[in-house]
């Protein structure tokens with residue numbers, strides 16, 4: 001596996017499959033890489049902790065960084081190359097690296113966009129920059145970040161000349177007890193790790209509900225009973241994520257909740 005520093009060698013990797021990450025790779029990331037391995041052409045993974053998607057109050061400084069283990073995991077999962085840009089590679093001084101127009105699904109639903117207003121500007125800026133540098137044929141994003149997946153799809157669909165890229169989703173990898181894998185799970189104390197199971201259990205309860213309102217009530221009730229601070233626990237149309245009393249199918253239940261300093265998200269098809 002090649003390790004790419006700087007922008008000079010990237011042209012050799014254009015036109016392949018791309019898996020963008022912020023490192024701290026876990027089995028969920030390895031699923032993304034393995035899905036890419038099953039596609040034709042070269043497979044490149046990027047590792048870049050993007051400062052623009054963190055608010056000053058968020059966990060940029062403590063975001064887990066595990067480069068040696070990440071390189072081993074990427075190689076084992078089948079990556080051909082790992083791109084390790086510096087901040088000045090992505091945001092060169094004196095060059096305006098702007099965000100593409102944010103699609104409605106990044107601005108309207110009041111989900112991640114409501115709780116973290118800076119987030120999709122940062123994500124779309126870095127993903128567009130990486131797409132411009134790497135010109136991939138396809139790119140793979142995890143379903144765990146469901147709104148992010150819809151935002152990237154919409155960004156690409158809005159500008160097919162700049163982004164002639166197929167976006168492939170990859171299902172969420174879960175621990176045996178159901179907790180969705182996340183790089184931030186390492187920050188959970190043992191007691192919070194146990195309470196974090198309430199997200200998955202709430203989604204299971206939502207799946208048993210007769211309608212969207214009942215599903216939302218069941219999710220909120222279970223999260224509150226487990227003493228999680230809820231950012232949102234909602235049922236939405238899976239693509240637009242628009243708020244409405246009776247969202248049109250296909251439906252997706254989406255949760256964001258906090259345990260101490262750790263913010264967790266999860267989602268499921270209904």
Ligand code: PAF
Pocket residue numbers: 020021022048050053123126127145148
């Ligand atoms: O999902 C992530 O890890 C990040 O948001 C991404 C897509 C790599 C952009 O920094």
